[in-house]
Amino acid sequence: MVEAEALLWRGMSQEALTLLHTQSALPGDKDLAIEMFAIEAVAYARMHSFPDADRSLDEAGRLCAGVVDPLCGSVVRARGVLAIERGQPVQAREFFSKSLSLARATGDQFLEATALLNLGVSSLKEQHFDEAVEWTDSAYRISAAIDAGSIATKALGNLGSAYYSLGDSEKSLELSQEAVRRAVDLANVIDQLSYLTNSGYVYAEIHDYAAAKRSYLQALSLAREIQSTQHVYNALRALALVSVQGGELEPARDYSDEAIAIAQKDNNRLDELYPMLVKGLIAAQASEAAEAQRIFRGVEQDQNANASLKWRAEHGLARLYQDQKHPDLADSEYRAALATFEADRSSLKRSDLKLPFSNNAARIYDDYVHFLVSRDKTDEALRWADYSRARTLSEGLGLLSKEAPRGAWNRNHFESPTLNARAIAGRARGILLFYWIGEQQSYLWAITPLKVSLFPLPPGAEIDSLVQRYRKSLNGPEDILESSKEGRDLYHTLIAPAKSLLARSMKVFIIPDGSLNSLNFETLVVDEPKPHYWIEDVDVINTSSLRVLAASFNRQEKHEQKRPRKILLIGDSVAPGKEYPELPRASEQMASVARHFPDLQQQVYQRGQATPAAYLTSHPEKFSHVHFVAHGTASRLSPLDSAIVLSKPAVDSNSFKLYARDIIQHPLHADLVTISACYGAGERAYSGEGLVGLAWAFLRAGSHNVIASLWDVTDASTEQLMDRFYDELDQGESPDQALRAAKLSLLHGGIFHNPFYWAPFQLYTGS
Numbered sequence: 001m002v003e004a005e006a007l008l009w010r011g012m013s014q015e016a017l018t019l020l021h022t023q024s025a026l027p028g029d030k031d032l033a034i035e036m037f038a039i040e041a042v043a044y045a046r047m048h049s050f051p052d053a054d055r056s057l058d059e060a061g062r063l064c065a066g067v068v069d070p071l072c073g074s075v076v077r078a079r080g081v082l083a084i085e086r087g088q089p090v091q092a093r094e095f096f097s098k099s100l101s102l103a104r105a106t107g108d109q110f111l112e113a114t115a116l117l118n119l120g121v122s123s124l125k126e127q128h129f130d131e132a133v134e135w136t137d138s139a140y141r142i143s144a145a146i147d148a149g150s151i152a153t154k155a156l157g158n159l160g161s162a163y164y165s166l167g168d169s170e171k172s173l174e175l176s177q178e179a180v181r182r183a184v185d186l187a188n189v190i191d192q193l194s195y196l197t198n199s200g201y202v203y204a205e206i207h208d209y210a211a212a213k214r215s216y217l218q219a220l221s222l223a224r225e226i227q228s229t230q231h232v233y234n235a236l237r238a239l240a241l242v243s244v245q246g247g248e249l250e251p252a253r254d255y256s257d258e259a260i261a262i263a264q265k266d267n268n269r270l271d272e273l274y275p276m277l278v279k280g281l282i283a284a285q286a287s288e289a290a291e292a293q294r295i296f297r298g299v300e301q302d303q304n305a306n307a308s309l310k311w312r313a314e315h316g317l318a319r320l321y322q323d324q325k326h327p328d329l330a331d332s333e334y335r336a337a338l339a340t341f342e343a344d345r346s347s348l349k350r351s352d353l354k355l356p357f358s359n360n361a362a363r364i365y366d367d368y369v370h371f372l373v374s375r376d377k378t379d380e381a382l383r384w385a386d387y388s389r390a391r392t393l394s395e396g397l398g399l400l401s402k403e404a405p406r407g408a409w410n411r412n413h414f415e416s417p418t419l420n421a422r423a424i425a426g427r428a429r430g431i432l433l434f435y436w437i438g439e440q441q442s443y444l445w446a447i448t449p450l451k452v453s454l455f456p457l458p459p460g461a462e463i464d465s466l467v468q469r470y471r472k473s474l475n476g477p478e479d480i481l482e483s484s485k486e487g488r489d490l491y492h493t494l495i496a497p498a499k500s501l502l503a504r505s506m507k508v509f510i511i512p513d514g515s516l517n518s519l520n521f522e523t524l525v526v527d528e529p530k531p532h533y534w535i536e537d538v539d540v541i542n543t544s545s546l547r548v549l550a551a552s553f554n555r556q557e558k559h560e561q562k563r564p565r566k567i568l569l570i571g572d573s574v575a576p577g578k579e580y581p582e583l584p585r586a587s588e589q590m591a592s593v594a595r596h597f598p599d600l601q602q603q604v605y606q607r608g609q610a611t612p613a614a615y616l617t618s619h620p621e622k623f624s625h626v627h628f629v630a631h632g633t634a635s636r637l638s639p640l641d642s643a644i645v646l647s648k649p650a651v652d653s654n655s656f657k658l659y660a661r662d663i664i665q666h667p668l669h670a671d672l673v674t675i676s677a678c679y680g681a682g683e684r685a686y687s688g689e690g691l692v693g694l695a696w697a698f699l700r701a702g703s704h705n706v707i708a709s710l711w712d713v714t715d716a717s718t719e720q721l722m723d724r725f726y727d728e729l730d731q732g733e734s735p736d737q738a739l740r741a742a743k744l745s746l747l748h749g750g751i752f753h754n755p756f757y758w759a760p761f762q763l764y765t766g767s
Contacts, residue, residue, distance in 0.1 A: 073102035087268035089125035167359030387416035389545035430507030437514035487525035571629030632677030660697035699766035
C-alpha cells in the first residue's frame, strides 16, 4: 500500500492501480481497505475515469460510516481531488475543508499539509489568488517542518502558479523552476510536467516563445507517458496559445481542437472556454472577423467564464473592432475589458498581491492608450494612463477607493477619474513630464500651466536597452561625462523633444514608467553649450502619478502653518552578523544630522538601541523628519520584504530588520523620510506602480517626501552630501532644492564629482 501511494504521489496513476490490483482479494484489514479505496479513487480521478473513482469512494465511504479516523480524512480528500478533476472547485473546497478539520482534530500533520495544499488548488481554480497564496504557503511551512518533500515541492510549484496569475512572472519563474528541480530529484513526473508548464507560461509572458514551446512539449510528453488527462489538456491549451502568439496558426488550431475534445468528453465547460478563446485569436489573425467576433462574444457571455477569460475576450473584441475601423465599438470593448479587470483586482484584499496583479492589465492599458492617441484624444489617453499608475499607493492613501461601489464596474459607464493636468502643473509651478513606455510606441506628455504637448517616443525595448546600458556605466566611480553615448542618447530621446518648454532652474516633475523608474534623470548628459549633467539646468522631483502629485499640493495647502521640526534619528547599529558589517562613518553622519535639530526636538536611537522595535514603538507619526543611517536591502522577488538593517534586540534574536511590510502598518505625517542606505528606492518596478521597496513603503505610510538611493552608496560622500543637505534645509530651502544644492556641491567640489557618488539619492514626493 505504501508503494502504491508513493507511485500516486509521483503521478504514476496507472502503475499505482496495477500494483493495487495484483492483490488477489480485498485486504481483510479495514484500515488497509479504506486506504486502498482512497488511493484507487485518486488514481482513477487523475486518469478521468470518473465512474471508477465514484465506485471506489462509495466503498470507502461505506467503511468510514460513523468513524473519526485520519484514514477517513484521506477519503474525504480523495473526494475533493475528484471534484477538482471534474472542474468543480467549489465542491472540492468543501471536501478539503472537512479533511483539514479532521486532520487538526486528530493531530495528523501530513493530512493537514495535504488538505491545505488542496485548498490552495481549489482557490487557484476559483481564481481566488490571494487565498491560494495563503493556503499554499501554510502547506509549505508544515510540510517543510515534517520533512514531507513531495508536499513541499507541490506547494512551491502551486505558489508559482498563483504568482503567475497575480502578474508576478519573475517570482513565478523562480518558484516553478525550483519545484521542477525538486520534482526531478524525487522522480515525481506529475510535478515535473505541472511546473514545466507554468515555467512556459512565464517564458511566453516575456515573449520567449521558443523556450515556452520547449517547456510545453516536454510537459505534454510526460503527461502522455503517465496518462494524466488533465495535464495533457493543460499542455495542449498552453501550446495552442503560444503557437498563435508566434503566428503558427495551423498547429494552434490542432492543439486547440484536441484540448476542446478533452474538455467536452469530461463535460468541463470552463476548460473548454480557454482553447475556445485561442480559436478566437486564430480567427482574428486569419482575418476571419465574423468567426472571431462570434467566439469572443461567446466566451465573454458564457456563464462559466471567469473574470480572466472575460477581460481577455473583451480585449480581443476591442483589437478586432479597432482593426475593422469601428472605433466606437472598440472603445466600448476596451472599457469593458478594463472594467472587468478592475472589478477582479478590487476583490483582492492584500496590498502585496494587488501590486503585481496590475501587470495582468498592462497590455490592455497600453493598447487603449495607443488607440486613444491614434484618434487624437490625447487628453483622454493621459487620463487613462494616469489612472493606471500608483493604484495600490493611491488606495492606501485614500486617494482612490479600495472597493468600488456596486455597479461602478459596469461596462456602459466605467470611466477614469477627471484630471486637470494643466491645473496641477500650475500648482506645481513647473513642468510635468509624464512618460508612457509602450511595446510598439512610447509617449511623453509635457504639461505646463498653459498647454499639454504630446511627443512620440521609440518603442519600449529600445528605451529599456539604453537605460540598462547607462545604468551599468553609472555603477562605478569612473568619469563618464565625456564618454557616455547612452547618457546623451537618453537626453535626446527623453528630454530634447520638450526642450522648448524648459527654462533654466525650472522645477521638473518626472512621472516615469517601466525602466525609467530606475533612471536618475539628473545624470542625463546635455551637449550644449558644453557637455554637462542635466541637474545643472533644472530641479528634478520624482512622483508616481498626477493624482498623487495633486494630493501633495492639497496637503501643503491644508498644513500651511509649519509645525516645529522634530527628528527621529535611527542608525549606527551594532552589526547583526558578518553579512552586514558596521558602517565606518555612521556615527559621524548621525552626529552631523543631529546638530541641525535642537536637543529637545530629536529622538535618537543608536548602537544597541537602534532596533526595529525602537522605530515601531516610538510613535513615528509625531515627527516631521525621520532619518536612517544603516544598511538597506532590496528584495526583488518580494519587494515588501525590503528592509533597513538595524541592531538585534537580543543576542539570540534574528529580528534585526525593519521590513517595508511593517513600515506601511504605522501611519506617518512626516514632511521627509531620509533613508541613508543602499537600494532604499527598491529594485523591482511593477506595471504602473513604479519601484516598490522602502521608499514606496514610507510614502504609503504617509510621508510627504522620501529620499532614497537607487544603488550602493559610500560612507564618505553620503556624510558630506547629507551635511550640506540639512544646511540647506536650515536656511529654509525645500527638500528638492536642498538636495539639488547638496548634489551640486559634490559635483563641483572635487573627488566626489562623478554621478556614482551624488546621483544614487533621489527625492520622491507622495501625498
